Amino acid sequence: MKLVLAVIQDKDSGRLQDALIEADFHATKMASTGGFLRAGNTTFMIGTEDENVNDLLDLIRSHCQSRTQVMTPIASLDGNTDGYVMHPIEVEVGGATVFVLDVDQFKHF
Amino acid sequence: MKLVLAVIQDKDSGRLQDALIEADFHATKMASTGGFLRAGNTTFMIGTEDENVNDLLDLIRSHCQSRTQVMTPIASLDGNTDGYVMHPIEVEVGGATVFVLDVDQFKHF
Amino acid sequence: MKLVLAVIQDKDSGRLQDALIEADFHATKMASTGGFLRAGNTTFMIGTEDENVNDLLDLIRSHCQSRTQVMTPIASLDGNTDGYVMHPIEVEVGGATVFVLDVDQFKHF
Numbered sequence: 001m002k003l004v005l006a007v008i009q010d011k012d013s014g015r016l017q018d019a020l021i022e023a024d025f026h027a028t029k030m031a032s033t034g035g036f037l038r039a040g041n042t043t044f045m046i047g048t049e050d051e052n053v054n055d056l057l058d059l060i061r062s063h064c065q066s067r068t069q070v071m072t073p074i075a076s077l078d079g080n081t082d083g084y085v086m087h088p089i090e091v092e093v094g095g096a097t098v099f100v101l102d103v104d105q106f107k108h109f
Numbered sequence: 110m111k112l113v114l115a116v117i118q119d120k121d122s123g124r125l126q127d128a129l130i131e132a133d134f135h136a137t138k139m140a141s142t143g144g145f146l147r148a149g150n151t152t153f154m155i156g157t158e159d160e161n162v163n164d165l166l167d168l169i170r171s172h173c174q175s176r177t178q179v180m181t182p183i184a185s186l187d188g189n190t191d192g193y194v195m196h197p198i199e200v201e202v203g204g205a206t207v208f209v210l211d212v213d214q215f216k217h218f
Numbered sequence: 219m220k221l222v223l224a225v226i227q228d229k230d231s232g233r234l235q236d237a238l239i240e241a242d243f244h245a246t247k248m249a250s251t252g253g254f255l256r257a258g259n260t261t262f263m264i265g266t267e268d269e270n271v272n273d274l275l276d277l278i279r280s281h282c283q284s285r286t287q288v289m290t291p292i293a294s295l296d297g298n299t300d301g302y303v304m305h306p307i308e309v310e311v312g313g314a315t316v317f318v319l320d321v322d323q324f325k326h327f
């Protein structure tokens with residue numbers, strides 16, 4: 001038995017939760033902040049059998065991996081962009097920091 | 110030394126906390142959601158010596174174990190239940206998911 | 219690799235967070251309550267290599283250690299303290315409860 005603690009961005013939280021339910025992993029969520037990722041993240045606590053840890057890690061990676069998104073900057077409020085061209089820019093989103101811990105005893109009452 | 114993480118229903122949280130204090134266990138609580146139990150649960154983090162783990166697990170089970178409660182459904186707002194008889198129904202409440210982890214070092218500053 | 223869980227008083231949280239960033243430790247914070255310390259505490263979750271655990275523990279101790287502060291009690295609202303002298307009193311603040319756990323696997327996606 002392992003306990004997997006995954007710190008992910010809030011924006012990936014819903015997608016990961018749906019994927020965990022679909023794959024029959026049982027997770028508890030806690031609000032967390034700062035540090036590993038930009039402010040506003042979620043810590044998932046997931047108990048699983050040793051033989052399912054790799055599947056769980058794959059699932060976390062595929063739903064939360066750090067990636068770039070193309071965004072077009074919003075024009076100034078007064079619309080006064082004149083001769084400037086608004087170039088799309090890339091921003092980094094997502095990412096996950098994951099700890100896998102050994103469980104000495106697991107109980108469900 | 111062990112670290113015990115117990116995810117329980119909010120409604121059992123006060124009773125468990127009182128019992129932990131009475132039995133001289135030191136616990137920290139964190140709000141958590143979803144997964145193991147229905148929405149709205151509490152995660153207790155409790156450090157204890159190895160020889161007290163069984164007592165702690167007994168205490169968690171006795172205060173949080175999954176159980177049924179008999180509830181009488183509330184009549185419709187307009188009171189128009191006519192010939193219907195309101196039968197009491199059983200609902201499941203409580204439950205606990207508990208992880209016991211080995212502690213490599215414990216410090217109190 | 220270790221996972222360090224440190225429960226500290228809210229009032230030390232900002233100072234510890236700044237010190238962790240300065241020393242290049244990556245931490246995630248969660249709001250927690252009760253138990254180890256008086257109500258209103260913060261749980262830091264910090265992953266670090268085994269060889270840096272002692273430095274991390276020193277840093278937590280130096281920023282959060284239980285200590286006394288001298289406070290002068292506030293006079294009554296109606297100012298009617300008459301012949302009473304307000305003596306400064308000592309109050310205990312700070313403190314940290316720290317668990318160091320072994321990490322089986324660490325991933326950063």
Ligand code: NI
Pocket residue numbers: 015019063
């Ligand atoms: Ni999906």
Ligand code: NI
Pocket residue numbers: 124128172
């Ligand atoms: Ni009791």
Ligand code: NI
Pocket residue numbers: 233237281
């Ligand atoms: Ni400092």
